Amino acid sequence: MTDKFPDVRGTLTPDRPMADLSWLRVGGPAEYLFQPADLADLQSFLSGLPSEVPVFPIGVCSNLIIRDGGLRGVVIRLGRGFNGIDILDGNRVRAGAAALDAHVARKAAQAGIDLAFLRTIPGAIGGAVKMNAGCYGTYTADVFVEAEAVTRDGRLVTLKPEDMHFAYRSTDLPDGLVITSVILQGPSGAPEAIEAKMADALAKREATQPVKERSCGSTFRNPAGFSSTGRDDDVHDLKAWKLIDDAGMRGAPLGGAQMSEKHSNFLINTGGATAADLENLGELVRKRVFQHSGIELVWEIMRVGEPDAKE
DSSP: OGGGSOOOSSEEEEEEOOGGGSTTSOOOOEEEEEEOSSHHHHHHHHHHSOTTSOEEEESSOTTEEEOTTBEEEEEEEOOTTSOOEEEETTTEEEEETTSBHHHHHHHHHHTTBOOGGGGGOOSBHHHHHHTTOEETTEEHHHHEEEEEEEOTTSOEEEEOHHHHOOBTTBOOOOTTOEEEEEEEEOOBOOHHHHHHHHHHHHHHHHHHSOTTSEEEEESBOOTTOOSTTSOGGGTOSOOHHHHHHHTTOTTOEETTEEEOSSOTTEEEEOSSOOHHHHHHHHHHHHHHHHHHHSOOOOBOSEEESBOOTTO
16 A cells, blocks of 8 residues: 555554554554654645545554554654744743643743643643643643644644634544644743642642553543533532442453552553453443443543454
8 A cells, every 4th residue: 555655754664563652552553653754744645645544643642542453544643843842922832742741731830831730641732632631620721722733635724722622521623633733821820839739739649540550541531521611520529430439340350451449430451451451341330330320431531443353
């Protein structure tokens, strides 16, 4: 198929194993992995790529289970050239999509801009925007100004808040769209106060979550969190972890996967899990919760790709 692909200046790798790029260290190969050299390389590649070839952008896969059979088409992973962080006028920060959330929070804090909520969110800014990531009552939608993205046919576009359709832990963007940079705007604050706020959040996270385990964070959405503002999950009493506890699934194992003993809404790879172990345990939790409470949990972690043909 590569004879139909446009020339690239970046790296195009066929049959690229994905487990080492996955936060959970699971998953089969990508049919092709493209790492563009820069924005122009990305645009040229997408504009010349046959329209029938599917495209799937990834970041650091911190909210993703890649199934054991791998991913068809082209997986696009942004790296150097897409991870810059610049401080702009008006309490604004421009971050490349590959910039880590924690790095953006720290650099913003040094400039007296409060994006502290990003400090405890694993992953990169592109994914945070795509999934409207948030914690402790603040969401990406609250600080989003605009994003630059490349469409499936290679056009460079600017996305405003109304284009994103932000909702609880989600947006509504076209398939194959690749976010390349984002502008965020936070409130002013003293750098030392913002640093202290981030330190407190990190301590709280370490005390309540299995931060040293291989996990993608919250596995399921809180059942109340389906408003357009995306804030209900932080104020409503109904929590996914409580439903999982009540169904007797805290610490439940399946193969190399386990629901964390420390926080029962965290699905962890104990060391030898397959993607099937992780997904199947999640589905078992959903089944048991529904049997116990009549409530159907919704996955927060994305599951993509094909199952192993042997499964």
